[in-house]
Amino acid sequence: MRADAKKNRSQILTVARDVVAEHGADASMRDIARRAGVGLATLLRHFPTREALFEALLCTHLDALTQKADELETSTSADQALLSWFRELVAFTQGYRGVVAMMAAAHTNPDSALYASCAAVHEAGARLLLRAQGEGTARADMNGDDLFALITALGWAVDQPSFASRADRLVDLVTSAILTSRPGSDAKKTMG
Template identity: 60%
Template sequence: MRADAKKNYDHLLEVGRELVAEQGADASMRDVARRAGVGIGTLYRHFPTREALLEALLRNSFDQLTAKAGGLETSDSPGEALVSWLRETVAIAHSHRGVIASMTAAIADPDSALHDSCMTMRASGTRLLARAQAEGKARADIDGADLFALLGALAWINDQPSLRSRADHLFGVIASAILVQGVSADD
């Protein structure tokens, strides 16, 4: 990529991140281009769809979650590792307001720009869940799809102004529902 194109790409990502944080995942592509000071054609050359922009915004975060899960897979406490990863994943989903609907849809659509990133991230959480289950620290009757759905619910709660003050409490309730007795949901 040429230096000027790379500069535009990076600037568009920065502006896109700001707008998604402010307005949510449905932020206008036209607003991204306008705030970045580029033409709409430049934006669409780099990101042909809103989903392509979201994938670029989320890819780095999902890669970090996958790497964190890899490190947590060898931790002493599988239950606490799962809760730690879940808490960080909820925080990342919340920092990209409204993205959970796109993530959920992408899981079911292999042609989605977000599909591979979401599947990799979900697989890393599933491995943590399976390890906690194998050690008797998590319920045996849930799977990675259930964990992803609970993640979505927790991220949605954080996106609701009227529920935000209850988000930590409700995280604890859901984490406690995943874990078996004797494992702390408070990290």
């Protein structure tokens, strides 16, 4: 790819992130092109459909979330790793209003360009959950599919204007249902 084409593609993605953050999945392709300082034809050469643009935006972030899970897996306690990663994934879904449905659909559609990235995120979350379960700090009766479904449901809920202001509270409620008391914590001592 020529240097000017790379620059245009990068500029389009940068602007698209901002426009999608403002307007959600219904962001205007024409508005993105105008704000990026390129013609609509240039945008469409790089991203022939709205889905192609969203795939480029989401794959980058989903891949970063997978990498984050890998880092957390070796750098912090199992329950804190799961909690940190869960919060980052929910924050990601908040930053891209309307994309939770795209992620949920891609998760089960091998033909989707998002499939590989969604599958990697799903697997990363499942690994973090298994590690926490192994240390006794997460519910033993759930699996990676349950975790992904909870993240998807929470992402959808905080995407709604009536729940957006409660996002942190909802994350706390859901994660407290996933994570159990740490071995030796005061909460466990007072219960036993």
